[in-house]
Amino acid sequence: MSSSKGSSPTTGRAGEYDEWFLRQGRHDRGPEWNRRWFSEVAQVRGELDRFRPADEVLELACGTGLWTEQLARHAKRITAVDASPEVLKINRARLEGSRTLVSYVRADLFDWRPDGAYDVVFFGFWLSHVPPARFAAFWDLVRSALRPGGRVFFVDSLATERTGRGRTPEDHTTTRRLNDGREFRIVKIFYDPDDLAARLADIGWRLCVRRTENHLLYGFGEPRA
Numbered sequence: 001m002s003s004s005k006g007s008s009p010t011t012g013r014a015g016e017y018d019e020w021f022l023r024q025g026r027h028d029r030g031p032e033w034n035r036r037w038f039s040e041v042a043q044v045r046g047e048l049d050r051f052r053p054a055d056e057v058l059e060l061a062c063g064t065g066l067w068t069e070q071l072a073r074h075a076k077r078i079t080a081v082d083a084s085p086e087v088l089k090i091n092r093a094r095l096e097g098s099r100t101l102v103s104y105v106r107a108d109l110f111d112w113r114p115d116g117a118y119d120v121v122f123f124g125f126w127l128s129h130v131p132p133a134r135f136a137a138f139w140d141l142v143r144s145a146l147r148p149g150g151r152v153f154f155v156d157s158l159a160t161e162r163t164g165r166g167r168t169p170e171d172h173t174t175t176r177r178l179n180d181g182r183e184f185r186i187v188k189i190f191y192d193p194d195d196l197a198a199r200l201a202d203i204g205w206r207l208c209v210r211r212t213e214n215h216l217l218y219g220f221g222e223p224r225a
Contacts, residue, residue: 017064017087040212044155045070047210048122051153051220055119058145060109061126065091067155071122072100081105081112109141110134117147128156128189132172136203143204143223155218158211159190193217 019025054074062068062080064087071078072095080102082088088104095102105112109126121142130138142152172189196219197209207221 018066018090036213037215040215043212044216044218047218047220048153048155049073051151053120053122053153056116056147057120057122058114058118060121060123060142061129062091062104063087063124065094067122067124068095068102069098072098072102075100075120078102079105079114079116079118081107081109083108109138113141114145116145117150118145119147119150121145121150121152122154124155125157127154128191129187130189131187132189135199139200139203139205146223149222151220151222152205152207153218153220155216157188157190158215158217160215191217193219 048070052074053071055076057071057075057078059068059071059078059080062082065080068078068080068091078100080088080091081104082091083106085106088106092102092104127138146152172187191209193209193211196217197207200207200209200219204224205221206224207219209217209219211217
């Protein structure tokens with residue numbers, strides 16, 4: 001990823017991610033649009049609760065902890081991995097006082113390998129940032145982190161009328177602008193649920209991939225034996 005100014009969109013955006021997710025500031029799209037967004041977020045959260053990410057959970061690209069909190073409702077222990085010290089700091093503060101033990105790992109997921117095995121691997125809004133050439137290798141990483149019988153759950157974005165702004169489909173990138181006006185080119189891939197499920201089946205996964213009405217893609221399942 002590259003930028004017009006600065007070196008990293010994650011560094012500049014650590015305090016802005018929650019604004020996007022919570023639809024605050026410039027991300028506030030009005031009462032009706034926001035209502036639909038939060039309703040669909042609640043739908044996915046309900047699916048995650050039914051999935052029940054219990055026991056030992058690995059969260060990849062854990063971010064500021066908005067999903068770590070949800071995982072902590074079920075998990076005995078969470079290992080939360082992210083490359084940004086800024087978001088790890090926010091995550092740690094958000095989970096302070098949680099009864100679930102959360103261990104934090106600062107690492108680049110494209111270089112990192114787990115040193116243990118987990119019952120569940122979770123990642124939120126990360127798969128869309130994995131470059132196409134790294135897709136299979138990323139899923140190999142997920143497989144390597146699961147103990148026998150382990151499962152995976154993920155959530156990500158669907159393409160909307162605004163997420164397509166500035167996109168160049170040929171290289172799977174889009175422009176991300178920070179509150180201070182800096183702009184970065186980032187990898188952002190929007191998957192069709194059926195196409196994604198088929199592609200995952202081709203590399204040895206049995207996943208149910210679904211969508212909400214407008215905004216979110218999510219999936220859950222396990223590797224085939």
